[in-house]
Amino acid sequence: MKIISIISLILLSVFFFAGCASQKPMYSWGNYSSSLYKLKKEPCDENLMKHKKVLLKIMEDSNEKSLRVPPGVYCEYGYILMKEGKSNEALSYFDLEEKTYPESAVFIQRLKSQYISVKEKP
Amino acid sequence: MYEERPLSILVLPPINMTTAADAKEYYATTIAEPLSFAGYYIYPIEVTTDILRNEGLYDTDILEGLPPEKFKQFFGADAVMYIKILKWDTSYYVIGGNMAVAVDCLLKSTTTGRDLWNYDGTIVVDTTGSSGGSGGLAGLIVQVIATAIQTAATDYVPIAKRANIMTISSMPLGKYNLNYDKDRNAQIILKKKSEESVK
Numbered sequence: 001m002k003i004i005s006i007i008s009l010i011l012l013s014v015f016f017f018a019g020c021a022s023q024k025p026m027y028s029w030g031n032y033s034s035s036l037y038k039l040k041k042e043p044c045d046e047n048l049m050k051h052k053k054v055l056l057k058i059m060e061d062s063n064e065k066s067l068r069v070p071p072g073v074y075c076e077y078g079y080i081l082m083k084e085g086k087s088n089e090a091l092s093y094f095d096l097e098e099k100t101y102p103e104s105a106v107f108i109q110r111l112k113s114q115y116i117s118v119k120e121k122p
Numbered sequence: 123m124y125e126e127r128p129l130s131i132l133v134l135p136p137i138n139m140t141t142a143a144d145a146k147e148y149y150a151t152t153i154a155e156p157l158s159f160a161g162y163y164i165y166p167i168e169v170t171t172d173i174l175r176n177e178g179l180y181d182t183d184i185l186e187g188l189p190p191e192k193f194k195q196f197f198g199a200d201a202v203m204y205i206k207i208l209k210w211d212t213s214y215y216v217i218g219g220n221m222a223v224a225v226d227c228l229l230k231s232t233t234t235g236r237d238l239w240n241y242d243g244t245i246v247v248d249t250t251g252s253s254g255g256s257g258g259l260a261g262l263i264v265q266v267i268a269t270a271i272q273t274a275a276t277d278y279v280p281i282a283k284r285a286n287i288m289t290i291s292s293m294p295l296g297k298y299n300l301n302y303d304k305d306r307n308a309q310i311i312l313k314k315k316s317e318e319s320v321k
Contacts, residue, residue: 025159026158026159026299027159033155033282034279041147071154072164079166079172104163107170110173111169111173
């Protein structure tokens with residue numbers, strides 16, 4: 001009886017996961033939601049640093065496992081850099097987002113133009 | 123939904139209709155992950171919310187009143203997701219080892235303004251990770267995932283995440299998912315399988 005239930009559980013999990021992903025996961029999101037939540041609850045430099053680290057880790061892990069970096073991660077990281085005044089670095093991450101996900105083009109162009117208009121102000 | 127094939131989804135800041143002050147943040151920080159696994163391009167919610175705020179569009183009532191086409195012009199999004207959190211029952215969580223989350227998720231086309239997909243229901247997330255009492259597809263998903271995520275009682279992030287996974291599981295898949303377009307019959311098969319397990 002126990003064996004049957006174990007087998008059916010295995011079959012079920014195999015079936016379930018076959019539905020959403022084959023052998024490997026699509027993306028590696030790391031601790032994204034936890035660190036983002038902490039940052040939103042308590043917006044301070046320390047939590048921002050932690051969230052930046054998490055974003056970098058996602059990119060590293062994804063590249064290591066040859067997965068696509070999850071949507072928005074390059075862009076979110078670039079946006080933080082932009083706010084910190086590291087505009088050239090920011091632009092390279094915006095480009096990575098657009099390269100990885102061409103459907104982000106309109107949005108990325110808007111971000112870039114916004115950055116330029118901000119920069120042009122005295 | 124299968125006719126329009128949206129590829130990119132803009133998630134608007136959720137409207138929190140509960141008294142739980144944190145519900146909005148919990149929801150907003152956990153929704154991108156399951157949506158991305160479903161195969162869609164999800165605009166970074168942190169960035170888009172910031173941009174909307176800069177445009178004076180943070181107030182969710184105003185956002186709801188905007189024609190969906192605006193989001194296509196502004197972000198290039200194929201579809202826009204409106205989320206209302208109707209219930210976030212944490213007291214139940216403490217007492218019963220379950221948590222009830224009720225959401226209304228509406229996905230609208232930015233091309234035609236039509237509703238593409240709608241989820242409106244209460245999800246009971248089993249926080250003990252042992253019993254599969256909720257039954258059906260939802261129960262199945264809880265059983266599979268629950269054992270993996272058992273965290274401190276004060277951390278709602280994994281719970282919000284699970285609620286989101288359960289919601290999104292009824293949505294057709296997008297381009298980045300390997301099973302894109304092969305999922306038209308998947309829901310039916312899944313149902314069959316879970317019925318078998320009951321026997």
